[in-house]
Amino acid sequence: MKSYNPEQALLKARREFGEHGGVAPSISRSATFTVMHPRTMPEIFSGLKGPEQGGCFLYSRHFNPTVDVLSRYLAAMEGTEAAICTASGMSAISCAILQICKSKDHIVASQGIYGGTHALLESLLPQMDIRTTFVDITDPGAVKEAITDKTKIIYTETMGNPTLSIADIPALADEAHKQGIKLVVDNTFSPLIFTPKALGADVVVYSLTKYINGASDLIAGAICGDRSFIQELMDLHTGRVMLLGPTMDPRVAFDVAQRIPHLPIRMREHSRRGIAMAEMLKEMKVKVTYPGLPDHPQFELSTNLGNEGYGLGGILALDCGSREKAEELMEVLQNEESFGMIAVSLGYFDTLISCSGSSTSSEIDIEDQQKMGLSPGLLRIALGYTGDLRTRLDQMKRAVKKVLSV
Numbered sequence: 001m002k003s004y005n006p007e008q009a010l011l012k013a014r015r016e017f018g019e020h021g022g023v024a025p026s027i028s029r030s031a032t033f034t035v036m037h038p039r040t041m042p043e044i045f046s047g048l049k050g051p052e053q054g055g056c057f058l059y060s061r062h063f064n065p066t067v068d069v070l071s072r073y074l075a076a077m078e079g080t081e082a083a084i085c086t087a088s089g090m091s092a093i094s095c096a097i098l099q100i101c102k103s104k105d106h107i108v109a110s111q112g113i114y115g116g117t118h119a120l121l122e123s124l125l126p127q128m129d130i131r132t133t134f135v136d137i138t139d140p141g142a143v144k145e146a147i148t149d150k151t152k153i154i155y156t157e158t159m160g161n162p163t164l165s166i167a168d169i170p171a172l173a174d175e176a177h178k179q180g181i182k183l184v185v186d187n188t189f190s191p192l193i194f195t196p197k198a199l200g201a202d203v204v205v206y207s208l209t210k211y212i213n214g215a216s217d218l219i220a221g222a223i224c225g226d227r228s229f230i231q232e233l234m235d236l237h238t239g240r241v242m243l244l245g246p247t248m249d250p251r252v253a254f255d256v257a258q259r260i261p262h263l264p265i266r267m268r269e270h271s272r273r274g275i276a277m278a279e280m281l282k283e284m285k286v287k288v289t290y291p292g293l294p295d296h297p298q299f300e301l302s303t304n305l306g307n308e309g310y311g312l313g314g315i316l317a318l319d320c321g322s323r324e325k326a327e328e329l330m331e332v333l334q335n336e337e338s339f340g341m342i343a344v345s346l347g348y349f350d351t352l353i354s355c356s357g358s359s360t361s362s363e364i365d366i367e368d369q370q371k372m373g374l375s376p377g378l379l380r381i382a383l384g385y386t387g388d389l390r391t392r393l394d395q396m397k398r399a400v401k402k403v404l405s406v
């Protein structure tokens with residue numbers, strides 16, 4: 001099961017070159033496309049003659065040549081038949097879920113997920129009579145018990161936000177498929193590190209905003225899955241991406257596509273610093289969570305499920321004891337040490353630090369935060385790779401000594 005090699009798959013994917021021999025692809029910015037013969041218009045509209053069937057492009061909410069290039073690269077990287085890009089991670093998540101679930105359906109979801117997704121499942125979807133039971137996704141018994149005859153999806157993040165628990169994708173896929181339902185996985189925290197499809201997942205969703213784009217200069221998302229599922233999402237009559245309309249701009253697609261070739265280099269460096277920083281903090285007796293540390297509850301699982309050579313990413317969770325201490329540490333790290341910036345998000349080349357309970361997970365009420373192991377003093381550190389590692393370790397050491405009295 002560890003056999004997936006995303007870099008080899010990317011190498012095999014047909015590279016797109018630009019007009020006039022450009023080594024970079026051209027950007028197709030047209031909203032609409034010329035149909036050469038009027039007779040073919042009905043066939044194109046009915047989906048019989050799209051660009052994949054030897055026909056032509058129609059309209060850029062449906063297909064756009066530049067956005068299709070990015071979709072093709074992402075499908076290769078994820079080992080799925082196809083992919084579709086969207087305007088944000090949230091639109092990828094909501095369209096994927098709404099494509100599978102209709103009114104009266106049920107979802108079993110990990111309680112340790114991104115605040116926006118938690119809000120979608122907890123507050124918005126019940127208004128459409130789609131209900132969710134949140135469970136500890138690392139407890140197979142709890143997952144099994146929560147499934148009812150109305151359940152259509154098991155939903156989880158490979159690496160949970162912000163508690164960094166690791167989901168056993170093969171076991172969850174087995175359970176889902178035994179019940180005839182779909183496993184939908186958000187792999188935003190761990191591109192290349194884990195390949196959920198190769199581990200059994202049915203649909204993989206991404207916020208490309210984070211690691212995959214890596215420059216914190218745009219918002220984007222993607223859904224990767226079987227060709228039939230991606231076609232459903234684009235169906236002119238019922239496709240959720242087609243009709244809800246979170247279209248990706250071709251200029252955004254170009255930017256992201258140009259950053260995919262160096263994603264492996266970036267991920268390796270995020271991970272190299274992640275483990276070094278985690279080990280130093282552990283040694284200093286700081287309460288640090290990192291999936292690559294042997295005392296992480298799913299250490300063995302992460303090592304077993306991870307693709308060879310990418311490590312376990314650049315995100316650490318530090319329990320500072322209280323929100324005040326966490327804020328003090330952020331203050332020192334940003335304003336005294338210039339270690340990183342107080343900002344939400346992750347996957348940037350500079351380090352981004354946030355207190356999850358009062359920011360990206362604030363949609364989750366305090367009681368649920370406690371259930372998922374999110375304490376108010378939890379600091380999420382999304383390590384970048386600027387500056388040399390030695391300097392960064394020293395900055396963190398000084399800040400932690402000053403604030404946490406370790």
Ligand SMILES: *Cc1c(COP(=O)(O)O)cnc(C)c1O
Pocket residue numbers: 088089090091114116117157161186188189206207208209210219220221
């Ligand atoms: C940021 C994030 C999202 C939402 O993505 P956007 O691109 O901001 O819409 C979803 N899931 C996870 C795990 C995230 O970190």
